Amino acid sequence: MRMSGKQRGRPRSDQAHQAILESARDLLTSGGYERMTMDAIAARAGVGKQTVYRWWPSKAAVVAEAVLAGYLVAEGGAPGDTGDVEADLRAWVRAIFGQLDDPANTALIRGLAAAAADRESDALRLYRRLTGPAREHLVARLAAGVREGQLRPDADLEAAADAVVGTLLYRALAHSPEAVRPEEADGLCDLLFLGLRRPAGTKT
Amino acid sequence: MRMSGKQRGRPRSDQAHQAILESARDLLTSGGYERMTMDAIAARAGVGKQTVYRWWPSKAAVVAEAVLAGYLVAEGGAPGDTGDVEADLRAWVRAIFGQLDDPANTALIRGLAAAAADRESDALRLYRRLTGPAREHLVARLAAGVREGQLRPDADLEAAADAVVGTLLYRALAHSPEAVRPEEADGLCDLLFLGLRRPAGTKT
């Protein structure tokens, strides 16, 4: 057994580590997954290819970590809790949809989709890590709304979260970046809250 | 000028054409996009690679047409119209979700996603062709429901259609095939129709 304590030998360069991820993100947002090569990632990071493969097993793995480390759907954290579920989530969903107006963000999401397609065995895990935080935040805030008596207690919160995340993913993958429609977020929220809202005059 | 009439030379083999698409589908459902090669497609189809590239410009194009020709989300056609929007669409959505229980179908959808990732310039068109028919059917049936007075006239039908298609895509890409949950379709429909239904006592 190796005693705990400092390892011998040259220590790992965290600077190189970060430079690789950043390089991958840059190439992804500028040229997309297809036009990006491992040689280019290493070169732009000022790093040997060996250093990349020492820490990641494949191109898809590098891209996946670069995307997940640099862009989380739930970036900015959980939705606020002002006591008004509807207002809180409306603002939150709107903010996330707004992030998709930046082509760099949709490029990252498409990059993750490409990485998932490239490594089918990791696809499920990648999509989960991409959408998991947002899903959990949504469900948590909705559940709080139910406890506060603002939402109907029999609502299927998981279905609502899937609808939001699914619409987001669909929009990021299948909609042209030019067709920016911020009101899409409102349309979705309108629709969902019509069904989620607790009918007036229900026992609290 | 060439007079109209029969083309000279050996005519194109429709049999080869079909064999190529079928071969691509088979390889896609068995091994996925990553493990499928153009040589394998041609060999399994009993066709020269030249014949493949004569009619399709790239691997992604072959896969895309194979998927879109062999699997449409709206396969089976439009939802029925019994006069009850909710029942019609519930059955229709359920049937489509049911198709995702077949791993072959999710493999085809993932194949299209891979093809889109491989040819980013064609990605938008591919996703539109994949989801377009289902979207149109949904919106059409919902609009009929509005005309029939069953759904609220101010509902955002596009948002509802996006929610359904988005959830479908999300499920196909990010959910493990084992976790079959047919009730997901019902949960989604419950949620949406709560919001879409015309409140009782509204002027017709």
Next chain:
DNA sequence: ATATTTCGAGACGATTCGTTTTGTAAATGG
């Protein structure tokens, strides 16, 4: 000082895409 580990740089083999070549088969025009 020596051993150990990572570093940047780059050569290397294997795989796969997409092109090109070669000889053959199937159709039309004269």
Next chain:
DNA sequence: CCATTTACAAAACGAATCGTCTCGAAATAT
């Protein structure tokens, strides 16, 4: 019947890229 034209199957080929491997230098512990 023969020339022309187009598609066919098979396979060789070049270019690109992935992932591995080698090399000498740098950094750290003993």
